[in-house]
Each structure stands twice: as C-alpha cells, then as structure tokens.
C-alpha cells in the first residue's frame with residue numbers, strides 16, 4: 001500500500017490527502033513532523049519538508065509534484081481541467097495558494113497562533129497576528145472574490161485549484177480566522193462549499209479533534 005508522510009495539520013499534507021480521498025486511493029499515513037527529520041526521510045524529501053509520498057513505483061516529495069503524479073497514476077476522477085487555459089488557471093490558483101496565501105495564513109497566523117504555543121511553548125504575539133489578519137489577508141480575499149464566478153475556481157469543476165486554496169482556509173479556520181460574509185460573499189459561500197465535501201470534512205474533523213476544538 002502507498003504511504004503518505006507528514007503531519008496532518010500541514011496544509012500541504014492535507015492537500016495531498018484530499019486528492020487521495022477524492023480519487024479513493026488507499027494509503028497508510030506516517031505523520032512525520034518536519035523538524036530534525038531523519039536521514040532516511042531526507043533521502044525521499046531532500047529539503048526535509050512534508051509531505052512526501054511513496055508507492056510501489058518509488059518516492060516523491062512536494063505536494064504539487066505528488067498531486068500531479070496522482071492525477072496521472074489515478075486519473076479518475078480528474079482533478080485538473082482538460083481545457084488548456086482552464087488547466088493553466090487551476091495551476092495558477094494552486095501556485096497562489098502554495099506561495100502567497102500560505103505566506104500569510106501559515107507563517108503569520110497558523111504557525112504563531114497554533115503551532116508555536118501548542119508545540120513549542122512559544123507565546124502568541126496577538127498584536128502581530130491581528131495585524132496580519134487585518135492587513136495582509138484582505139487583499140488575498142479580494143483577489144479570490146474577484147475570480148469566483150461559479151461554484152469552483154477553474155474549469156467549472158472541483159479541481160486542484162479548490163484543493164490548494166481550500167486547504168489554506170482550513171488552517172485559517174483552525175486558527176480562528178472567520179470570513180466577513182458581507183465583504184466577501186462569494187468567497188464565504190465558496191469556502192463553505194469546499195469544506196463540506198466529504199474529502200475535506202473528514203480531515204477537518206480529524207484536525208479539530210487533534211487540537212481539541214469543540215466549538
């Protein structure tokens with residue numbers, strides 16, 4: 001059976017797990033924590049990052065690489081649009097989520113508010129986190145709101161774009177960030193739609209349990 005490496009709270013690990021769930025691929029989950037990783041893990045993920053994935057063909061690092069591989073290896077259901085332009089748009093939203101959104105949602109909000117206090121005994125600096133929420137997130141949300149014209153971001157279908165963007169919103173949600181539905185009505189409905197999918201919902205429930213979130 002395939003193995004996915006990486007702690008479930010990582011948005012990039014969740015991204016791959018959602019793709020595996022959507023494609024009904026069975027796998028074992030080894031929740032590697034990406035600090036002081038073993039030499040054995042570095043042999044499959046040379047940058048020491050999570051996720052990495054191994055199946056009978058071999059091992060691969062990086063969520064985007066793994067998802068692209070899974071699409072070829074397990075083509076149904078397709079998670080990349082077939083139309084060339086929509087395909088490229090889906091890749092763009094994946095890139096936007098994996099670079100621009102995580103730079104705020106992960107580094108400036110989820111890590112300092114959730115990971116630092118819980119796992120590293122580092123108190124959260126709420127003034128700095130609040131500033132990121134108030135000033136850095138709105139331009140990202142404005143852009144996404146401007147790009148939503150249907151249920152999904154690209155190609156009129158649920159795709160890698162929605163997986164990549166949706167997983168970042170799980171981390172924001174776990175960090176207590178709420179969307180203002182008056183200001184971003186399409187985005188608010190969109191995020192709810194993505195998170196209601198069984199593939200996302202099961203993982204959100206798992207994350208909430210792991211963090212002891214009951215409300």
Ligand SMILES: N[C@@H](CCC(=O)N[C@@H](CS)C(=O)NCC(=O)O)C(=O)O
Nearest residue numbers: 010011012034049050051062063064
């Ligand atoms: N481009 C990578 C990013 C993965 C990444 O940054 N993972 C974080 C956890 S969310 C990590 O492993 N950080 C540890 C490190 O940077 O050393 C991917 O898509 O898989």
